[in-house]
Amino acid sequence: MQKYGVVPKYIKDLKPNYNKKYTEEQCQTNKLKREFHQKGWVTDIIYLMLKRNGKRTYLSTILDLETRNWIAYTISYKQDIILIADTLNETIAKTKDLNV
Numbered sequence: 001m002q003k004y005g006v007v008p009k010y011i012k013d014l015k016p017n018y019n020k021k022y023t024e025e026q027c028q029t030n031k032l033k034r035e036f037h038q039k040g041w042v043t044d045i046i047y048l049m050l051k052r053n054g055k056r057t058y059l060s061t062i063l064d065l066e067t068r069n070w071i072a073y074t075i076s077y078k079q080d081i082i083l084i085a086d087t088l089n090e091t092i093a094k095t096k097d098l099n100v
Contacts, residue, residue: 038065043087045079060087071095 042063047056060083061073072090076083 040065041071041091045083047079058083060084062087062091 042065043061044063045058045060047058049055050057055077058076058079059073060076062071063069064071072087072094074083074087074090076086
């Protein structure tokens with residue numbers, strides 16, 4: 001950088017503004033209404049970086065909100081419809097036995 005006369009441009013760090021007031025239009029609706037013992041299931045897909053091979057691995061899960069237990073989960077190297085279908089098929093197989 002010295003050889004070519006390039007000087008870095010420093011950007012001032014922006015500090016968060018904690019005095020900012022939000023209007024009702026900016027806030028998201030509270031779907032659980034602070035009642036954390038809702039009935040139903042939720043699903044999520046997250047990715048994990050494996051140290052062993054450095055690949056992304058996707059974890060698809062289904063959680064029961066009432067009991068806070070995992071109903072089913074599936075792991076795959078691709079985030080595609082097969083991952084979701086396998087998770088749903090596992091859920092159906094487990095809940096069929098329970099008659100839920």
